[in-house]
Amino acid sequence: MAGEFSRSSGLGEGARLMVRALRDMNIPCGTWDIDQRVLAGDVTGPGAPLVMHVNAPMLPYVQLFMPRTLRTGRRIIGYWAWELPVVPQTWRHARRHVHEIWVPSHFTAGALRPLGRPVRVVEHPVGLAEQKPSGRDRASFGLPEDCVIVLVSFSLASSMVRKSPIETIQAFREAFGERSDRLLVLKIGHTEHYPDDLATVRAATGGASNIRIETEQLSGEDRLALTVCADIVLSLHRSEGFGLVVAEAMALGQCVIATDWSATAEFLDETCGLPVAYTLVPAQDPRGIWEMPDTKWALPDLAGAVKALQTAADDPALRSRLGANAKHRIATRLNGATLREAALAVGARL
Structure with a gap:
C-alpha cells in the first residue's frame, strides 16, 4: 500500500483505513509512505499487488x-x-501507469470508467475499522455543556466552495439567529495556506457570538472526539467522492444532515439521517480545480437545510434514533466486504 500515511488528509486517512481493515482480515499488508519514502509493515510476497492511494495526476x-x-x-x-x-x-x-482502478463510491466509478481501465468500487471500510475517539470532552475543547452544537468539519485544501461554508453559515443564522443555546462550530483545516478563504468565512459569520471557527490541528483521535461532542454533524457539500466526515460521524452514532447528492447519498438517507434537497448548477470554483465545461454539482436547498437544522435541534429523541440507525447503516454497509472481495480478486492471500 502506497499513500500519504504521515499526512492529515482524506487520501491519507483512506490509506490508513484500508491497511487497518486488511490486517483485521488477516491479509498481510506492507506500506510505503510517499513522503518519508519508508517501507514498513507486514512482509509480503514479491508479486503482491500494489495499491497506490495517490490521485492520477501525481501517480x-x-x-x-x-x-x-x-x-x-x-x-x-x-x-x-x-x-x-x-x-x-x-x-x-495516468491510466497507462495502472492495471486497474479502485474507487470509494459508485459516483466516482461513473466518472472514471471512460478512462478505459477496469474500475472496481472498493468503499472505505469505516464500519470495520474500529473508531477510537480520545477521551476529550466538551470542556477540554472549550465548548459549553448547555447548548445544541452543530459541527461542520472540512479542509480548505479541498476547495472552500465545494464544502459550502458560506451557505452553511447562512442556514445556521436563519435557523437560530443569535440564540445562545445553539452553537455552530466550524472546524477548518489547512487554513495557513488559504488566508483569503479563511477571511471570507470569518466575514460571513458577522461576528455572531454563537458561531466559532476552530483551526487547531487535531490528531485523528481528537478529531473523532470533537465529533462525539457535537449533537449534529452538518455537511452542505456540493459534491463528494465519498464523504469521510459524514461516514465517520454516522459510525459514531451521530445525527447527520447532508446534501442528498453524490457519494454520501449512497449510504445516507431519511432512515438514518436528514438529507437536504438540492438543485444541480454549473460547477464554478474560483481556484479552477473543480470547474470544467458542462459539468454540474449540487447547490443545497437553503430552506431545506434550515428546516432540517431546526427539526434536529428541537428533537433529541429524533437525533438519538437517527444516530443509532446511522451507526447500524455504516456497520453493515461499509463493513469491508468490497475490500475483501477486491483483495482476493487480485491475488491477496489470507
Missing part, C-alpha cells in the same frame, strides 16, 4: 521515487477519488 511522479522492486513485477492499482461526474484531461495520462 506517475510518485512512482519515480519508489524502489524498482515495488513497482515492477506486480499488479498496480490506483485508488482514486474524484468529486465530479467527469474527470479532467490531466487524469487520462
